[in-house]
Amino acid sequence: MKFGIVTFPGSNCDYDTYHAVVDALGEEATYLWHKEHDLRGSDVVILPGGFSYGDYLRAGAIARFSPIMREVAAHAERGAPVLAICNGFQIACEAGMLPGALLRNASLRFVCEAVRLRVENADTQFTNRYDRGQLVTVPIAHGDGRYTADDETLARIEGEGRVVFRYVGGPGDADEWWSPNGSMNAIAGIVNAAGNVLGMMPHPERAVDDLLGSSDGMGIFESILSRVAA
Amino acid sequence: MSRFRVAVHIAPRRGLLDPQGKAVTDALRTLGFASVQDVHVGRHLVVEMDAADPAAAERTTRDMCNKLLANPVIEDFEIASVSTL
Secondary structure: OEEEEEEOOOEOOHHHHHHHHHHHHOOEEEEEEOOOOOOOOOOEEEEOOEOHHHHOOOOOOOHHHOOHHHHHHHHHHOOOOEEEEOHHHHHHHHOOOOOOEEEOOOOOOOEEEEEEEEEOOOOOOOOOOOOOOOEEEEEEEEOOOEEEOOHHHHHHHHHOOOEEEEEEOOOOOOOOEOOOOOOHHHEEEEEOOOOOEEEEOOOHHHOOEHHHOEOOOHHHHHHHHHHHHO | OEEEEEEEEEEEOOOOOOHHHHHHHHHHHHOOOOOOOOOOOOEEEEEEEEEOOHHHHHHHHHHHHHHHHOOOOOEEEEEEEEEEO
């Protein structure tokens, strides 16, 4: 299977993502420069983390107008998988591929640490290798990760099971909602209505090897592989 | 065609948590400005453009705000002024 990893000016997790796909998963990957008009046969598109366009105006606001995004949107409309990580999640929201927006962390601080997530929906093409309710450890590294949506949108995505990952494990109860950035309902990751676009602030590509603290992120890449290959 | 300068205020949507505004509010109170009730931190943009008249300049700027300059999910905007250059 071929993964296309989009590189915007300011992306900085594209190499880590490439490593996760090629070295950890053992699949093919190609970098897609943001000015290209062709996904070069990619089965899966990944919008990686970073600071595209220096987060000018708002995080992700300029990147959504990059030429490649037209192809990424068409790819998503065909029902093909898009994994949008961190800055990629911000871009996907700005592009209208996912509902809501990511705002400055409530603490006003950049947060870089391993967090615990609960898998809220294990029936998506990104999470079928997990069990519902499973706790996984994946790092976050962002300054603008506070998921925000209007009440109606929030009720809809909760009701439709589109909240895929939630932050848990604050001081006290390991299973309670707890948000490191002030996200509504401690939301860490959501899918679109069709279920083929996943946006998440945590970095699964940084959790693909026990040597680096966790390999819990592999489940996402393996899930994509098993679903698309099936 | 004339040239106009259009000023736009963009602020966090009312009711949304605004941690920057709260931090500035607290700092002002610490400085002794006890009367401060609330502060909201947003952006101020100045767009210079050619248009037939001020109304057209304002209309075009609103369009820009809806499509790029502001994010309607989280921000409100207002055209603060339109001046002729």
